[in-house]
Amino acid sequence: xxxxxxxxxxxxxxxxxxxxxxxxxxxxxxxxxxxxxxxxxxxxxxxxxxxxx
Numbered sequence: 001x002x003x004x005x006x007x008x009x010x011x012x013x014x015x016x017x018x019x020x021x022x023x024x025x026x027x028x029x030x031x032x033x034x035x036x037x038x039x040x041x042x043x044x045x046x047x048x049x050x051x052x053x
């Protein structure tokens with residue numbers, strides 16, 4: 001995992017997978033999630049792929 005992706009992971013909070021799952025369940029797109037957390041859209045996509053979200 002790249003350093004930049006790790007930084008994005010940290011921004012999602014203490015339970016990053018659960019945070020990402022919640023936003024996806026609410027129907028937000030990768031772009032909207034990235035904008036909310038101020039992280040790269042590609043990082044949202046990478047984390048979704050890694051976790052199968």
